[in-house]
Amino acid sequence: MKARTLFDKLWDSHVVEKLPNGTSVLYIDRHLVHEVTSPQAFEGLRMSHRRLRHPEATLAVIDHNVPTTDRDQPIAEEQSRQQIEALQRNVKEFDVPFIPLLSDKQGIVHVVGPEQGVSLPGMTIVCGDSHTSTHGALGALAFGIGTSEVEHVMATQTLLQKPAKNLKIEIEGTPKVGITAKDIILAVIGKIGTAGGTGHVIEFTGSVVRNMDMAGRMTLCNMAIEAGARAGLVAPDEITFEYIKGRPFAPKAKDFEQAVAYWRTLATDEGAHYDRVVQININDLEPMITWGNSPEDVIPITGKVPDPAEIADESQRKRKQRMLEYMGLKPGQPIKGVKIDAIFIGSCTNSRIEDLRIAAQIAKGRKVADHVWALVVPGSGLIKKQAEAEGLDKIFKEAGFEWREAGCSMCLAMNPDRLQPGQRCASTSNRNFEGRQGPDSRTHLVSPAMAAAAAIKGELTDVREMM
């Protein structure tokens, strides 16, 4: 049999029917649902008198809109409340498994899926959210879909899809102290660009990925979408199986052994064809930070803001000039030392217990600068509980960070957590688009360690000086 990649195997094992135009009816194993992209899909089902084909393959959770304080109070913002109540009604009417807001298990959908063992290797996983790529870290084909597709999966448990191309990103070298998965993925996006992965599924390989923990792999795959890829993947291995073992919805005992035996067959075969290969050595990688309004606008913390005048293409030049204006930066200015107003540690990119531990290490025994608003938002209620058991909440609170309830929070500022116009934030989230953290907000994407360091110094800074 022809040598196949991990993606090829995931794809082939889910094709229900190949249609003449190259599209396939692709079977979907898991459908994760949240309050923002589902109401119109449920409405569509209702209007056409359809039901979910497999409610027991579906899991709904509230994350985008939820306040991160005073959870026992009614939700103040009228439209947020309506959207949340719509989901609560819909899961009842359509019998969809649902994690209520006040449950410990509540959290960001892409944190909850792996944490509960709902997302497993070898699966196809979709959600009406682009960062569904996160679940690819388990060796599952996981990608974001629009609301029409949400309805389609609900009604048919399938999607109409065309196969993607294979892009291998091989990461080698030894990371220096202070370098995390976030710095690596920012460097990758800086190298290949936000459209570098368009039409492709990225498989992350190489010794760095093989030695990386699941949290790091999730950070990598989470931001595959920021490189334009449809999905990110890491081949499942012992680290993956160890992570899954004992999780609530993972197979148990004999079933687990059988599952692992199958999951072991998923890794890319020797000699399989990739349409493109990108190699990156991280020996000399420094902590990375974005300066502009696209995740590809990335420089090392020791670097300077680029000068758009050097760009030949006019529309590109104008775009970068506009970014500098929006971000309030000057060409050639060192990025280190730029004063900030806020930091945000959280989001499906960087809100796992490992992320909080690193940030707490930096925060320990120090104080947040007086002018900085510092927000720590765990990815799930269970992570929050774990962090509290380890005393991380105390470290954060004593240092002057706010310790919040789980949710998407200031990654996209759909809830009350948002910046004021013109405010500058070092953020562990995934997008630095204009207005992302509130109208006219300024976002610099960084790792959790870098965000914590910035909070203490009150400016963008090199975390290595604080380690």
Next chain:
Amino acid sequence: MEKFDILSAIAAPLLEANIDTDKIIPARFLKTIQRSGLGKFAFYAQRYDENGNENKDFILNREPYRHAQILITYENFGCGSSREHAPWALLDMGIRCVIAPSFADIFFNNSFKNGILPIVLPRAICDQLVEDCKLGANARITIDLKKQQIIRPNGETIDFDVDPLRKQLLLDGMDDIAQTLQYVKEIDQFEEKRKENQPWFPSIQSKELNP
């Protein structure tokens, strides 16, 4: 979904690459539980000033472009989030066709499902069409989906590619679910085979979530 066959309309140039979905519709406007009504929030940050008044410099606020049904833009249009609110907002403001050198994958798929035709053409041809946009209030660009042709104001035609299945669904105004439900038997068989081969495959039971 509204059918798409021939569209003859004003086209507006948006001369930027990487126009992301947050730019098309900022996250704070995603709280609706309906598909309609998002048009007034499209391109919000560029379209309105801080007091919510129209920004006269923004192209889609100017005559004749405020009546545009076609957008001509640059690379990687629609990058970022999977929010279908982006095509809903465009559709609600009257846009039925977007022409660009490239699109982000999810936005590209979402467009078709809402009766918006995304057309991929090389940058040089997009630039020609941008010139056509400037020919004044009476100039129109025509999109003939059946023939897969764009007819410029000067009568010249430009051929474009479109996936045959997507084309048919657009021409018929038919939704994907009806199309897929023709394969229900195959889906049943797939599930039976899986039960046999992977008896360990877990399901999600509500009672385990809320004991």
